[in-house]
Amino acid sequence: MAQDRVESVERALTILDVFDSTQEYFTLADLASETGYYKSTLLRLLSSLERFDYVQRGQDGRYRLGHAPVRLARRHMPSRQLEAWIQPVLESLTQASGETASLIEVTSQHAECRLVAVPDSALRHELRPGQRWRIETEGDPAQAFPGGIMHCRQLGHPRESSPLWLALSGPSSRLTPALADKYLTSALAELERRPAER
Template identity: 30%
Template sequence: MPIIQSVERALKILDLFDERSRELTITVISKRMDLHKSTVHSLLKTLQSNRYIIQNEENGKYMLGLKLFERGNVVVSNLDLRTVARKHLEMLSDTTNLTVHLVILDGQYGVYIDKVEGSGVTVVYSRIGRRVPIHTSAVGKSLVANKSNDEIKKLITGYQFTKLTEKSINSQEQFMAEVEKVRLMGYSLDNEENEPGIVCVAVPVKDYSGKVIAAASMSTPVAKATSEKLEEYVNLLKQCTFNISEELGFNYQKAKLLKK
């Protein structure tokens, strides 16, 4: 596999910073990289424009930017997320006998990071590590509904609205209308859009800052998906995601006060 030299050099610059070298001059970076200052300057400016590097205005030295902290938090939160969520997912599955999923957003797809198989229904399409389209899945809809319309339209640029079943959404217009419904309801629904005979409901999970970092869902046979049952499942799922989000540090009471 070919190595892209400029990318490799940029990553090596980031690796120069540690506990003993919190700030570095361009001269020091050039020497350690064995590169001309002009080359290093271009690399630093690129990293700086993307907030991976910042420059101390007082002494001109460079240091790591907050973007790395943000990226690192994504990794850590995903690891913590599964550990925190697991007991709540198991409890929900035990209560309902349904299959419960935990999914995160990866580009234009949702990715299953955990699954608790229920005794009441076997869900064929889901397995840990599998990607699921955002337009046909309840989890996908919940994962993007918190974003602005402009962010969603940018996300789905070039997206293929493939019909997996007769009930699948097949256009951007339909998808945006569905997202608006999710925002109003506070949950999302997959009505046999991924797998015939299976209905799925999903609710988002939030981190300490209130950002949606995942979605939890439950799947049930369509024959058992009465309006009363779906309402019951949604309420149980909301309580489950409330507990997960709260354990991750999200303060629902504070969030309510800030909205007033």
């Protein structure tokens, strides 16, 4: 609800969202451009974030993500049972298809990569655990990216409260929806043969 909003907290979280990027370091000007905030406002918020180690400021004045988000994320990694069940299938899927295979979790209007297997190919979809994106099409958590496709199939798991999806992604010059669906059908069948521990 609107009355429950705390503007300073939302501004701080907006700053942290900027760091969800392949770019590792940001100048104050970069952050001002990305958030639309005045530099004076940014400096006050960044000072608090730095004090709690959510961001770190280098000697050159540029900012990077601190250790606190990583520490918190490690506490909420996929369960060992889920990882043991899914990761070998992702590795097999990547080996068979030559493309990036991942486990995607959907919460609200966002999708997040929880596990991933990446091929050795130089031309591939770069995806990492913890990477999040907004869902553009209801019922399909696929990430849109230039020159490529992501194809997803939902699966169920008794230990997880949020919907989980298997995904295969790569350059559209190599991967078609039909081909991705064929590989994902095989992977889902493999998961059925290897039931997760209850």
